Amino acid sequence: MKTVITAAGNNVSAAFDKRFGRAAWFCVYDHANGALAFEKNDFADAQGGAGTKVSELMVEWGVGKVISGDFGPKAKDLLDRFKVQMVVVEEDATVETLLERIKKQ
């Protein structure tokens, strides 16, 4: 299973980005082998439909869980439909902090 953390930058010391569709980067953690990758969000500046397109990416990447600050209604519908768990974190944190937390689970 893969978990995505929305990130403001492309490394673990970057801040956690609380936006889902318009997050700058996605930190993709693969629980199976511990691999960590940072993917740039090409839809961050889209005029509309960012949440929809990013949800599409999540499903295509085989992501089971997304950690972000908020999910819009269109993103929620799609993620729900394809059983991607949405985890809302409201606190300010770095990607590293959240990563340590999910690794412990």
Next chain:
Amino acid sequence: MAFKIAVVSGKGGTGKTTVSVSLSNYFQRLWGAAVHLVDCDVEEPNTALFFPEKNMRSVAPVYQEIPETDLERCTFCRECSTYCSYNAIVVLPSVKFAQVDPNLCHSCGACLHACKEDALHLYQKQVGELRHYKVGATLKISEAELTIGSAMQTFLIRELKKTIGGDSDLIIYDAPPGMSCSVVATLSDVDLVLVVAEPTPFGVHDMCLTLDLLKELDLPHGVVVNKAGMGNDQIYEVLERYQTPVFGRIPFNRDFAHAYAQGLLSSLDDDPMLKWFRRILFEIERRMPAYERVDHSER
């Protein structure tokens, strides 16, 4: 052809509807002109509210054509999704899912062109309603109201404008507030723009944005300073700097505001605004080509 005037503001609440409704009244009364008043604020049309004596002429729904995916035919090739500039199409080959989000679709037709499998079919979705009214012999009113949840403002404004014939002497477009696409759609074919501004810091700020837009669109325009006497005189310095003509001032008048709030703009007995509007009508006339049908005998 009718002479087309748009009444815009930038900032909301400066008096677009007050000026539009008053102009349509005075054009009829002072010039004997036939006027068509068109409310382009499709998100909350209110112009017609000022004419309780209006007669409804027609009501018609406006539809947008939206593609729907036929999952029997779809090969999940993602071509349509790639073509879509509005991110309205989700295609998930891994789970054999494809869907068009009607709230994001702009009906541009690109996906239909992209699809090689004939897997997209159009259906009609209502985005609003057009309403046409008549008030007496010389006034027509038209408005459109956007369906809640739809984001097709500019499409609806264009559809509304298509239904406006040229048989009146003047067409007055009451524009939506702001300076976004809806306002540009309203301005697309007008002959003259009236900017209604109020002499407050916020009013001046938004007026400047509007003047910049009009300059960009290269449209002839002038400013009506509404609620004159409020705020400060900064607006006049700014207008001088912009070299924008002032078509007139409408002083702040409690009775007038009261009449507006009660929806009685068109039936003021003791008309405190007549002399201020005469000046505005004069400035508009100066910018019009000669219209034979306009009867000037009462002026």
